[in-house]
Amino acid sequence: MARSWTRLHEHLGHPPGSLTYDMVTAAVADKLSESDDLDWKEKLPGFTPKPGIWNEFAKDVAAMANTRGGLLVFGVSDRIELVGVDLASADKKQMFSAVRKGIQLYISGVDLIELPAPGGGGPDILVVDIPPSEMAPHFQYGWEQKGKDRVTFNAPYRINDDTFYMTEHQIARAYQDRFARRAAADALLKERLAQATEVVLSESPDFHAWLVIVTQLTRPVPRLVPAPIQAEAAAVLRQAIRTAVRVRGATDRSAILSGRLADDLRVGLRRWAGSNFLTSDRRNLSTGKRGILVELHHDGAIVVCVDLSTRLAAGDDIAVDTGGLSTVTQEAVVLADAHRLHRAPGTAVEITAALATGSTDRRIVPFAYDFGNPEPVEGTRHPRSLLASSTELAPNADDEILRECAHEISDGLLHQFGIDFRQ
Template sequence: MARSWTRLHEHLGRPMGPLTHEMVLEAVATKLGETDDLDWKESLPTFVPTPGIWNEFAKDVTAMANTRGGLLVYGVTDDIEAVGIDLAEVNEQQLTQTLRNGVQPYLSGVDMIPLTAPGGDGPDFLIVDVTPSELAPHFQHGWERKDKDRATFNAPYRVGSDTFYMSEHQVARAYQERFSRQERADAALVELGQQAATVVLGESDPGSAWLIVAGRPSRPVPRLVPAPSRDEAKKVLLDGIKTAARLRLRHDPYGAFGVLQDRINNGMHVGLRRWVDSNILVPELRSHQPGAMVELHHDGGVVVCVDLSHPLPPQVGTAMVDTWTLPTTLNEAVAVIDAHRKSRLLDSTVDITAAIVAHSNNGSDFRFLPYGYGSGQPSPIERSRRPRRVLPATTELPPIADDEVLQTTANDLVEGLLHQFGINTH
């Protein structure tokens, strides 16, 4: 997602907003010098492999991602003269592929912004906008010529207008900072799920069991980015439900029926930096269906909560869970998480956790039963365990997820929960 506040905005005294052709010309006219987050480039990058020479494009982008992000502006000389480039020669796919093949770990948050002169009168520019990476340090593959060609692996970073390579102690410190960021992200994800669990358990009867699924992008949307509208939030939920139905139909001709589409009406009420849809929170909108709640957070986070309680009357000290609702809901939750990530224009990994919770003061254990009323009392699934606590299942949704990846991600969560009951999902 292209940033709305950059070195050009700061230098020109502009409010937040998209980068424009006129802003580049004005920065050039005022001779804005290069810094660690601004690099003027006269010509487009070349991709002819040359032994002993780094790929300059991958090096420059990686250096900015490892520092604090920044702009590469193609079409301006080192003397800060606007000469322009031929936008027809820009091969965005090749630029992106260069980063995929030459930088580890995967580097997201890079935007290509072509700026055409108004009316075709003047130089054209290409801006490569690089956000600071939460996964720094990133390493660039390259070739070094000494006695013979050999592969090298370095972590570039910027100091002013120059690029250097991290020493061992700098790499160690960068990893420490990354792990600290990950710890904070993990804590934020846990808190997201715990807050939702507190809400839904407070609205449900003792003995009920809830599935709580929380997803949070590794690089959330900053607060200054405009929040999604109600209609945009409604579309996200609808798109996720449709995707989940399509995935189920691939394996089950009767699998289009889902949990969320049955329990909530996609009304979307405003919440604290989020949109919320539920059939339990508003007394006038309570339905006869078991409880469900979906939260679409403005920063890209998602929470899906569904009452897993079996239709049979609850037993004292036992939270009875049906086997159909769990995998179906996880399928829908992963699809909604992916739909919301796309709507917020995020290309980062999403950390996902799924937990089964019940009221902590009723001493419940969890018991899985087949779904449906049928005749007589359903028997527990053969040889299934009855744990008093179910550990959360965790997984990651990668930056680019097709149907197979979505299904695999949901299956990871299903197995992570059901295996704790001794239930084989195959």
């Protein structure tokens, strides 16, 4: 899926959104110079029928992915004049094949955008949108004939409008950067999980249990993308609640995340946050109503915390509503997808869920509702703590993928009780 923020958006002062024909023609009229993330191309890429041969198109894709992503715009001459291309002759299948077969590791998220002239009376444009890769370095390989056949295997990258090849120490540094990014991402996810857990547990007694779900994008939102305003964050939350109801095949009254949260989203530290217990008119959590905290971070992450406790367990046990766990997980996954589509549609989302309690001395007892009556689930384990459950939501998720992702998260928690509701 195409990125919503590119060199053209930045140059023209456009907000995040789809790339349009008018945006390209405006940039051409401004004589926008080539850079490390913009390359004007007069002709469509050519492909030899011989498999494995060195290909300039694959080199250009790998170079931009190894740098910071960018656009290959076909139909614009070196003098930055709009000359157009024949979209009917663009071999998109072969272009994707060159990316798949000529580059290692595979670069995900490359998108081909056809921009026909409005009304069909002008030159058409083809744009290849290449996201920055968190898995760099990527190597382009094949063979070429110069005097004799030779195999080539290089990691290209861009400086301004030129392409170079990484030296050994640059490749080593690129691998170090990849591992450092992965470690930093893991640390940030754990930090957000710990912070959210601390906030909700500090507001409730020891016999309460909270489902805490945090997410983060696998590819960061570009720094220059404007932060969402309150109305945008509220619209994302409302849409996610409606979508989650549809995905579950339920009714609006079954939703746990309330649309009222969207009406009272408040600014936080690089985020919008809504809760029904962190305000001056906070209610008493012991009344049995659920505590809820929702955060939509500017970097595309979300935090969802819901009190799943009931007062039904005997003695010092903690009773947990398993149906509520499944419902909240579904709504959180859909919210993660909706927020991702608004901030950075072409990236995957990492999701982690944990069941947090204020005391490890109490056992957690799973409850389910049978015809409206809560009953402990028979034959289950009653652990004192649960391991976190994690998964990844791929881009372009449809309803079935959203359901399966939510099931994977909730099953990871419920299986630790010995429960499998899908058997």
